[in-house]
Amino acid sequence: MKKAYLTIDDGPSVARRQKVDVLTKYGIQAVWFCMGIDMEARQEDALYTIENGQIIGNHSYNHPNFSEIDLEQCEREIVTTDRMIDELYQKAGVKRPVKLFRFPYGNEGVKRGFFDVAYTDEERQRVERIQKVLTDNGYTTFPFENITYPYYERFRETKRVDWLWTYDTMEWCVFQEKPPYGVKTIDDVLEMMEIDWPDRWMGLNYPNSEEIIVIHDHPQTSDMFETIIKALLDKGVEFCRIVE
């Protein structure tokens, strides 16, 4: 048995409702990190997400790489989407339970590798200013005390409130022109779950850490969604609720 938090990035896509129904069927609550531009286009699907007990998180308005836009734009990306989520909860008649944010591509605002967090002073300043926009707007993270990977400890030390992940299902690879990691089919996605490399986001078989799992709400991989969720459950992953 391994505990995990489920997070679903991007969208809402045209297949959002079908995916929400899959989670309802298995009794799983997830954070859906949505893009402002897609919530604008598919408001009803965002509402359906909320109405079915799922949590909407902020994944920026336009999905830019935060290291490639100026600080003002970073703030606009966060705040515009935040207001939009507030309005959706209001419309749904549901109190917004928690404010959670994930950077597009996991990029916290500086160009660097995920496992290398020794910031220069200038980088640290930029990261801190973006984090301040998040905390000023009420964004938080969980302590995740039971995530024990060394690389995650370094993220904890920098006191970032955005949500990172510890396991990427990599289903997004299958529709890339050059599929990263050679992941081209659902079978490849399932095979990746068996790789043991806990220091590099592949610790599903590693018993001593909880996980934050990321999968996406992309229209191209909708037909894989339930298979992947089921495979995770079959592996003994027990999904924690985000809020009671």
Ligand SMILES: [Zn+2]
């Ligand atoms: Zn994304």
